[in-house]
Amino acid sequence: MTDVWFAGGKVADGSGTDPVEVDVCVSDGIVTAIGQAPSGARTVDLDGMLLTPGLIDAHVHLGLSSPIRRQFGFELSAAELAADIFGAAGQALDAGFTTVRDVGGIDGGVVDVIAGGKVRGPRVLSCGPVQCQTGGHGYYGASWEPTELWNMHHLPGLCALSLMSGNADELRRNVRESFRRGATFLKLCVTGGVVGGHDRLTDTQFTVEEISVAVEEAASRGTYVTVHAHNNAGIRNAVRAGVRCVEHGTDIDAETAQLMREHDVALVPTFAVVEQLTDTASMDLDPAIRDRAAGVRQRMASALEVSRAAGLRIGLGSDLIGPHQQRRGEELRLRAELESPMHALVSATSVNADILGIGETVGTIRVGMQADMVAWRRDPLCDAKVFADPDMAVLVVKSGQVVKGEVR
DSSP: OEEEEESEEOOOOOOOOOOOOOOEETTTTTTEEOOOOTTTTEEEEEOOEEEOOOOOEEOOOOOGGHHOOOHHHOOHHHHHHHHHHHHHHHHHHHEEEEEEOOOEEEOOHHHHHHHTTSOOEEEEEEEEEEETTTTSSSSOOOSSGGGGGGGOOOOOTTTEEEEESSSSHHHHHHHHHHHTTTOOEEEEEEEEEESSOOOOOOOOOOOOOOHHHHHHHTTTTOOOEEEEEOHHHHHHHHHHOOEEEEEEETTOHHHHHHHHTTTTOOEEOOHHHHHTTTTTTTTTTTTTHHEEEEEEEEHHHHHHHHHHHHOOBBOOOOOSSSSOOOOHHHHHHHHHHHHHHHHHHHHHIIIIIHTTOOTSSSOOSSSBBBEEEEESSOOOOOOOGGOOGGEEEEEEEETTTTEEEEOO
């Protein structure tokens, strides 16, 4: 067992307290001491840089890393899809993200090859395919295509966007299938979405009774359900059914936020994707999507303010789709504009870890935690644009291993 001290910098530990000038000792992938490196110790010189916990993106779609129109049209080979998925995984790591929660699009094989070290990437938690209502958000087949053909577009071990359910029994079968494929939590679409095939933002999907089936199946495996939800009716249905988390939450009002607070339901807003969707041309998406996204950012910002006032746990997710996922840290920059750089950092570290159920192992720099850390060339707490620039993450450490940068 060899101790390595990351020394000569400042540490923002993810708790929200001000950075302090301390050194961090890592042994066998675990933080074993925080203080001052002893004389003669093996050290990594941080040269005054800020050291933060590895960032966590609680809303990613690695399986949607290819040109979206061509992917949804099933024009791409498995090889190209795989190359794009693994490329995006490496980009996430290089941007300082050591853990991501994939909320739909990959199959279990992707998680396994990254965890096994065959491909560079962050720690990945995955729901496998999204659970969607027949013809609801998450379904992008042609209107003339028979519903039963949709699953034939899955590539086992690589891509599986969604499973459709027409009733509670079908949903139970599909969530069990997702767990069989390696899912560690579930995601349901309970409203329409912005990038929709056959749905609108105002649509409410799945009943309380149907959502409760997924919650029951998740609970029986010691895990949870999160939901894609924009409108209040869908959010309230999901909260009453017992879900743990709401993704997007665009139209959350004070009454809904209070209901979420009473049931300890967390929120993961997603601002970066809204910015991304303003440029549908570069993403090769239907220009009509830009119209669907109109007003979403401002409403989501209002929902964030309402949710913060209600005392909700508020995580952070980028929701980036398509081939341009290098600047995943844009989500922190955008959140910092609405709150503060420290709020953004805490949401992307300790709060996200808590929401994901892994707060005992990652999300903060303290003794006993996995050594997931990022050293920044410039201080992102002084200028949040630093979070958005992968070149600023000069040293990335995942489970004690330097996965980006050189040590001195």
